[in-house]
């Protein structure tokens with residue numbers, strides 16, 4: 001029999017395949033299924049970003065290995081961070097990657113050793129756990145609970161865990177819980193990182209989808225660039241999910257180590273994709289703001305609608321997700337998600353997919369227009385599942 005590594009054997013195939021089978025069964029019965037499962041924006045990528053990619057594709061030079069981040073792209077990131085977040089960067093603080101998922105998947109390899117601990121939010125985006133596993137380090141999950149507004153309780157992490165920590169992952173507005181963190185969270189993280197000598201890796205994926213005030217950057221906090229770096233993905237702000245555009249930005253030493261690792265397995269970001277990144281970062285941001293407003297309308301339609309029909313779902317503070325407690329008496333989050341497909345034709349993600357503390361919750365992605373979300377609320381109410 002073929003031998004596979006313990007790492008390979010530890011990877012699961014995930015719930016996606018199982019729920020897709022269930023979806024097909026329900027659709028075969030003629031039921032219209034509303035899919036709120038995957039967090040891919042339904043908005044099109046804006047024309048000026050597409051045009052930049054198309055124009056760059058016309059030049060055969062741009063189809064060669066890219067090897068380096070273009071000065072235009074690095075300059076665009078520098079200007080963007082200055083204007084948008086008030087953060088002054090230099091070129092040695094920026095490295096591109098093919099999406100945050102790719103970057104996260106590799107960051108553990110440069111920051112951790114097998115005896116080290118990685119502090120991860122639970123529940124949290126699945127790639128955070130991957131970062132620890134691929135780094136062959138030990139994940140330590142810090143719990144995010146409703147009672148603590150889904151914020152880290154740094155005092156609950158034992159001193160000996162901090163001592164063994166290689167890096168802490170932070171990410172707000174948070175997928176899947178939709179919470180936003182106040183400045184104290186970042187300040188405390190920086191203080192702990194300095195005290196114990198670990199790094200902070202922030203995932204800045206949703207700073208443009210926030211419903212109170214303006215989203216920011218971890219790097220704007222004093223001392224942040226001495227202790228850490230953040231992934232800055234264009235996927236959700238600019239609807240460029242498939243083009244895989246993200247950056248690791250912050251401490252030049254971390255960035256240099258990341259670049260060195262990356263040079264071993266990749267030749268860099270495809271030049272037409274770099275041109276798209278420049279167009280996104282230097283272009284008009286009206287569309288970004290308009291989409292945030294649309295996400296707010298969607299959040300109101302789903303959370304408000306579900307509350308009206310008897311399911312007490314709180315409003316998300318940010319992101320394109322809604323985090324809902326499984327109603328009493330419906331089993332595990334996966335059992336409830338299956339029941340929701342069967343009885344209401346609505347697909348959501350079981351909270352257990354995001355870590356042990358996700359059990360008891362499901363996640364809805366706001367990836368359909370308001371009228372479809374209203375139809376989902378109606379279908380859930382009429383199914384009798386909440387009675």
Ligand SMILES: Cc1ncc(COP(=O)(O)O)c(C=O)c1O
Nearest residue numbers: 099100101125175205233235246
């Ligand atoms: C917290 C978080 N980070 C990163 C990503 C993905 O970023 P990218 O498309 O750059 O891999 C997602 C996507 O769902 C996410 O929820």
